[in-house]
Amino acid sequence: MQNRKIVVIGGVAAGPKAASRARRIDQNADITIIEREEILSYSGCGLPYWISGVVKEKKELTSTAAGTQRDPIYFAKVKNIRALNRTEAVEIDRNRRSVLCRRLETGEILNFPYDNLIIATGSIPVDIKIPGSDLKNVTHLKNLQEAANIREALASCSKVAIIGGGFIGCEMAEAICECAKQATIVEMMPHLLPGLLDEDMALLLEKSMREQGVVIHTNTKVVRLDGNEEGQVQKIVTHNGIEIDTEFVLLAVGVRPVVDLAKKAGIAIGNSGGIKVDSHMQTSDPEIYAAGDCVEHFMPLLGEHTLSAMGSIANKEGRVAGTNAAGGDIAFRGIVGTNVLKVFGTNVGRTGLTNAGAIARGMKTVTAVVASSDRAHYYPGSSSVILKAVVEAGSRRLVGLQGIGTGEVAKRIDVGATAITGQMTIDEVADLDLSYAPPYSPAMDPLITLANMARNKLDGLLDGISVTEVKKRIDSGDDLILLDVRDPAEFESMRLPGSDLIPLSDLRGRISELPKNREIVIICRAGLRAYEAARILKGEGYNNVKVMEGGVLAWPYPLEMG
């Protein structure tokens, strides 16, 4: 029998993973990776950190953990894989089962027959078609070469604008500030990380980024870029007439899967625009697999396929594609939709559905928000995290979790992702035996406290109101009593405009000061004392009482100080 021929198109993340795994399954296979760019198998997610200088050397992004460069020689010697860089896959000939390629430097045409083909063509930044997007110093963060260009250009700029406030936009804003430049984000949607965070959580991120000096315009559409006489970008002009001076513009409005080659070969493309694959990462052609950013991923929570450009998913799918292409038989169970982001000292994470997303899909939800210390409050370095749970009301299942804070967020997000995968109810989450010691968590982990808060709401023990709702109600002049139940010193240092103080310890004695016929919103630092106060008021026959969830810590709007 002849050796199995496996061809992999794409040399970053899913591609090399699939090829390496195929080699481990079949030592005799003939394996080829075809990659358009010079450098393969680098960490695309590390680019913002190389641009900022947090990662010192470019080669760190292209080396293994042991320090070996993953170049064609490495693939040849260590993996016995033929890795062709600067080589473009031009056409997939499914009848002849071969891939036609062109070496970009020589123009040479090569033809690689395959028994199994793996498409891992990844994603590219979405282009926005606006006047001026072809000016000099307007670019995307597309690859390592483009990152090098950005690094170089940044050296001679002082003002940088980013169009798009998604993950890459936010990471790049940090990178630009790290280089001591002024960063401005312009986002068309009402808040940062649209679709990924709910408004209340996104506003907290916005607040923390503004505190670091980032200028943020949300609800703002860019209509034009203006240049100077040398054809260099000089100004962003927005739909509402704002003009933003800039010397460099990064377009970061999202990425889209690269599917041209697959499409041309007649391979089925899904509604989301990614290559259609089954759980074995098999495309509509059973001899062809696909993995990574170029496919649409299955999301069991929704029973739908969706796009997500994540190195973590690409690696998992690459392993599955590589296994099956080499004669194995494994399936990939799909994704939950987990992302995490560091912006300056703030950790942001999310998994599953946002509340807005769940509601848009017709789901009836209950949400809960709490602020908490990430470890025992007395342990040095203890920092705050604000968590939000989205729970399906009927089934009580956790369907989404978001977190933000200077404290440990990613841990809680990972537990949330695991709980969602396990289809756990919020009651099961509340009972999770999470690790406890003072350097790592309070006795009640923030996630447990959050789950209990959600249960209290589901069980009718607690009526909550979100900070965004409170703000809307205040702004529309509604008749609300904003009752702060913290200690006087806390209240003095900062408070919601228009709020009144009755410390929790005085509440039972002073309860008659509160009218029963008006709506009362109770406020504390993190949400727990307000809950305690609400229970007292309920016990005394106050029936229009709400707890502002997450307390002052979760309030993203201006506070009165001092």
Added chain:
Amino acid sequence: MQNRKIVVIGGVAAGPKAASRARRIDQNADITIIEREEILSYSGCGLPYWISGVVKEKKELTSTAAGTQRDPIYFAKVKNIRALNRTEAVEIDRNRRSVLCRRLETGEILNFPYDNLIIATGSIPVDIKIPGSDLKNVTHLKNLQEAANIREALASCSKVAIIGGGFIGCEMAEAICECAKQATIVEMMPHLLPGLLDEDMALLLEKSMREQGVVIHTNTKVVRLDGNEEGQVQKIVTHNGIEIDTEFVLLAVGVRPVVDLAKKAGIAIGNSGGIKVDSHMQTSDPEIYAAGDCVEHFMPLLGEHTLSAMGSIANKEGRVAGTNAAGGDIAFRGIVGTNVLKVFGTNVGRTGLTNAGAIARGMKTVTAVVASSDRAHYYPGSSSVILKAVVEAGSRRLVGLQGIGTGEVAKRIDVGATAITGQMTIDEVADLDLSYAPPYSPAMDPLITLANMARNKLDGLLDGISVTEVKKRIDSGDDLILLDVRDPAEFESMRLPGSDLIPLSDLRGRISELPKNREIVIICRAGLRAYEAARILKGEGYNNVKVMEGGVLAWPYPLEMG
């Protein structure tokens, strides 16, 4: 209808939690907490950090996150709960449904009738009956008062011995070193954290603690403590004749549930020695609930009840007991058995069953060990974690996870605890959509890599051998080829005694140097390259090839250097 009377015996962790929750459920209940000690509702788990000075003020351990002292006045004013400190519960009279108490300062006898009673009497250190255990400067870490005594005594000692190498023993060793004292641990069992870690992982902890200057004697039984003329402890004498000079001895051989009062009242005690409770935390007397260290907890993984003295469990159970005692109806699902520990810069965690524990219960298991960076290897601060999975062979279910390293361990342990709770297979764990960004994890989270390693073993792609097994085989003079496949520079800097080098990149070319008729153990830094090498050798017909799991990073024994 009369107000419901709820009496809670015990004022730390489970007790105050139950009382506070009962208050939130029923604003009219008459609620009393009875506590023997002066100070109630403090963080027992914080004591080592107060002794070491990491936590500066004692009051930080007794205050809420908002800084309020949780004293009887706080309970009265904020919670409308009568909290009696320095008050001993003398007898539970189940016929009259009342608790007889004595105020310790006045001798006054009080009687508290109850509709529902909650027993939260906690645990106390196990006494070891050896000659000399009544000498001066021999003590337990029993409570806040005893911690104060230890703090004071430490000021005038330079050498401190700890009998018992469990969690408290290890935490206290760090605390003592933080005070610039010499710490010695004497542990009767073969390794630290017996029952909680497998030997391979415990030896790594031992190694890291020795590097910090802690002297550790395992397999060593203390037979006698000798004192000086003033009756102060001076020396520990062990079964094998070792004499350890010391000025202070901390007995930390474990804790046992305090159940005397319950037992005397005829309440059922379980085989483990804790109070028997059902999922509602109800004892054999339906009017009496119990929660926290004094009960035996349900462990669904084993279908058994077990003891565990954890503030996290106590709080969860207290909430359940308080809810039900106040007329609510909720159940507690039980524990997985999760612990985490910080010793100097090393993080140690475990959840579920150890391999030794699983085997002792007749389970057929497969284990996997990997070493990995906790975040992208190029991201500053990236540190190593070594994880071990215990998988039930037939069902492929994850039943245990252990971790150790200077990197982020607790996050992976929490995910493991959640996965075990969700009865996930190792295949499901491998597909978990864990959060990825370079500051938080590599593209393949260490837990995902671990799960894949376990799958490879289950699927026959990989024969592993543990570091302890390799050591035993070397020590017994077995004919083994120890083949190191790292780069020459890595090999030069440190290696296993007796190992030979063929770098992975040369292996295909030099394969004929290796005989087919001898057993080959392949070694690399973390285990991944060795796996790659093993696949190459298998492909060439080498059938007696094993991968040393976790590589040099997981090797707890001396290495040859330079």
